[in-house]
Amino acid sequence: MSFYRTALRPLLFQLSPDASHSLAQGALGFALPWRAVSAMQGLEVSDPRLRTRFAGLDLPGPVGLAAGFDKNCDLLPALSSLGFGFLTVGSIMPDARYGNPFPRIVRYPETESLGDSMGVPSKGRAYAVERLRSFTARKVPIIANIGGFSAEALARGYFEVAPHVDAVELSLMCPNVLAPGEHFDELVVLADVLKRIESRTKPVIVRVPNDTTQSPDRMAELIERSIEAGVEGLKVGGGRRAPEPGLGTQNATLHGRVIREAALANVETASRIARGRIQIKGNGGIGTAQDVLAMLKAGACCVDLYSAFIYEGWTVARDIHRALLASPASDLDRLAAVADHPQ
Ligand SMILES: Cc1cc2nc3c(=O)[nH]c(=O)nc-3n(C[C@H](O)[C@H](O)[C@H](O)COP(=O)(O)O)c2cc1C
Secondary structure (H helix, E strand, O other), rough: OOOHHHHHHHHHOOOOOOHHHHHHHHOOOOOOHHHHHHHOOOOOOOHHHHEEEOEEEEEOOEEEOOOOOOOOOOOHHHOOOOOOOOOOEEEEOOOOOOOOOOOEEEEEEHHHHHEOOOOEEEOOOHHHHHHHHHOOOOOOOEEEEEEOHHHHHEEEEEHHHOOOOOEEEEEEOOOOOOOOOOOHHHHHHHHHHHHHHOOOOOEEEEEEEEEHHHHHHHHHHHHHHHHHOOOOOOEOOOOOOOOOOOOOOOEEEEHHHHHHHHHHHHHHHHHHOOOOOEEEEEEEEOOOOOHHHHHHEEEEEEEEEHHHHHOOOOOHHHHHHHHHOOOOOOHHHHHHHHHHOOO
């Protein structure tokens, strides 16, 4: 059992999830101590057997950090030392926004899961771009997840952020308030944004919206449109909404182990539809090497996680990568097959 699980986590979990979240982010605002921790604990991945490829990016390991933890790109110097195979920052929103009322995060420790109703708080794109520009000590690929409530906002976000990152992940978001007679159609918004960014030079990953994963027909349509437009990758998860009286909005999106089976099923479905024509990043409830292997078997090339970072602490990526190395060679062959694939 790690120091984090036995000593630090019980203390952190005495605080409200929102408070411990802020504390953890404060601690990760300092890069030097984390570089020292990383060197002492051997956090960084450097085994060629863990190499993989996703959306045109060479990843030193298949386990990355998912969007949402470093929304404003403030923590990259520290996060880069923690052994993730890639880092996803954001969601970067066009303008500064406060987000939803507190409390915004709830823990479900019995299932190592989280519920959130953050409402995408953000310091805005200009701030994030400045942070990305000033971060020069890049060790692993950086994917920027950009959010927006219209195709125009997403396209503009792509062009402003792309020069400073390795790939851009698009989050198609439904506006809270729609004009009379208007309804949000993620397929129409996607087609529009992909048209607007036709001249793009960096890989694009489409985050399949949680609601879309609930409808195989819409997911199939979204995947076909992405393939037609030459999108390099998909992020497929299993998040779902549930009532949660403990949150300011009374509703949560669920993450962590509680969504693992749904996430796996969604990746299987997406992979069946995609038939190898587009790569998939699996997400949802990943916390062990077995979870990663199940996602790879379902058709993913890599995974990213958030909840397990909260429950397992800063060694989570190293521990999963090490456990992967201890698994049978035939399991690791899946990674080798992707790493050597020209896509
Ligand atoms: C507190 C919190 C905030 C999140 N914020 C974002 C976000 O801003 N953008 C986004 O695309 N996903 C966001 N996510 C979703 C994660 O990227 C991830 O898809 C989700 O947590 C499922 O992975 P997990 O089961 O490993 O936690 C957030 C998740 C949590 C728990």
